[in-house]
Amino acid sequence: MPKPIIFSGIQPTGRKHLGNYIGAIRQYVEGQERGEPAIFCIVDLHAISVPYDPVELRERVYDTAAILLAAGLDPERCILFRQSDVPEHSELTWLLSAVTAHGDLNRMHQFKEKVGKDRELASAALFYYPVLMAADVLAYRATEVPVGDDQRQHVELMREIARRFNARFGETLVVPELVIPEVGARIMDLQEPERKMSTTGGTEQGTVLVLDEPDLVRKKFGSAVTDSGREIVRSPEKPGIANLIDILAVARNTDQAQVEGEFDGSGYGDFKKAVAEAVVEYLAPVRERYAELRPDEAGLDRIFGLGAEKAQALAAPVLAVVRERMGYGAGSPK
Numbered sequence: 001m002p003k004p005i006i007f008s009g010i011q012p013t014g015r016k017h018l019g020n021y022i023g024a025i026r027q028y029v030e031g032q033e034r035g036e037p038a039i040f041c042i043v044d045l046h047a048i049s050v051p052y053d054p055v056e057l058r059e060r061v062y063d064t065a066a067i068l069l070a071a072g073l074d075p076e077r078c079i080l081f082r083q084s085d086v087p088e089h090s091e092l093t094w095l096l097s098a099v100t101a102h103g104d105l106n107r108m109h110q111f112k113e114k115v116g117k118d119r120e121l122a123s124a125a126l127f128y129y130p131v132l133m134a135a136d137v138l139a140y141r142a143t144e145v146p147v148g149d150d151q152r153q154h155v156e157l158m159r160e161i162a163r164r165f166n167a168r169f170g171e172t173l174v175v176p177e178l179v180i181p182e183v184g185a186r187i188m189d190l191q192e193p194e195r196k197m198s199t200t201g202g203t204e205q206g207t208v209l210v211l212d213e214p215d216l217v218r219k220k221f222g223s224a225v226t227d228s229g230r231e232i233v234r235s236p237e238k239p240g241i242a243n244l245i246d247i248l249a250v251a252r253n254t255d256q257a258q259v260e261g262e263f264d265g266s267g268y269g270d271f272k273k274a275v276a277e278a279v280v281e282y283l284a285p286v287r288e289r290y291a292e293l294r295p296d297e298a299g300l301d302r303i304f305g306l307g308a309e310k311a312q313a314l315a316a317p318v319l320a321v322v323r324e325r326m327g328y329g330a331g332s333p334k
């Protein structure tokens with residue numbers, strides 16, 4: 001069996017939360033052992049699809065790189081780079097737009113959720129977000145895309161874009177597989193457990209940040225919304241408890257049934273305390289390593305430089321074939 005080519009992107013923000021960590025970053029670290037190569041990209045081009053500050057953007061890219069390295073990504077074993085350093089992503093976005101239906105983009109849940117009532121004012125970049133995401137992955141002929149459950153629809157669309165491209169221009173692109181974790185693919189907001197934990201759409205108190213101080217983590221779990229019952233079981237009527245069970249299972253590297261068994265008969269208060277302590281312990285090494293890594297921007301720049309070089313060496317030949325198949329440049333398609 002050939003090793004998978006793994007690709008995933010992450011937005012540049014210093015406010016990475018437990019959902020991002022459990023749903024995505026944890027999978028990246030595991031992926032670098034399996035992938036050949038495993039490619040991880042800080043998607044600063046995606047970041048301009050919503051209002052932003054240029055000075056802040058540069059800072060947040062460093063923050064995100066330091067979080068990923070602190071979590072265990074190793075530039076010797078994976079390719080870690082900044083999206084804007086590899087122009088093939090932008091070019092392929094435009095080329096893929098030829099086989100992307102406007103109607104498909106119109107149906108994207110994330111676009112609808114993010115624009116809300118302000119559809120007319122939303123940037124065209126936000127509408128185009130899924131095409132750029134397709135280009136990110138397809139430029140590397142990646143076979144696996146590790147993401148959280150919220151990205152399911154975007155990955156389905158990129159698969160469709162690859163199939164349409166191949167049908168129209170001949171077998172060129174690889175149709176990648178979605179990879180979501182068995183437990184923790186959708187971590188919910190602690191205050192509003194029917195909504196996913198989110199950078200922009202969640203509550204402050206219900207969003208646990210990777211870099212939160214331990215006491216703040218304890219406070220957030222202490223005030224987590226549960227229900228009026230007593231049972232610690234996974235059930236659709238108990239989204240708050242089900243979410244805490246998932247979080248504890250991941251933080252302790254065990255399964256949900258084990259957690260249910262251990263806390264059978266316990267009160268919600270004790271359960272929430274146990275989850276808080278497990279998460280504090282889970283995130284402490286990341287926070288500590290982050291504090292060491294983040295100040296060294298020159299070191300982070302070196303990692304980006306090396307990563308971009310390796311990424312471009314992979315993407316450029318794919319782009320050359322795409323251009324040729326689409327009828328650009330001299331000669332006839334091979």
Ligand code: AQP
Nearest residue numbers: 010011019020023024147148185186187197198199200
């Ligand atoms: N609540 C979540 N549970 C599990 N996985 C999640 N992810 C996001 N939220 C959850 C996964 O994290 C990865 C990186 O996400 P991102 O930083 O690129 O951007 P995002 O998906 O836009 O992150 P947010 O927090 O959800 O921001 P908002 O809500 O503002 O858009 C992705 O793989 C994602 O699936």
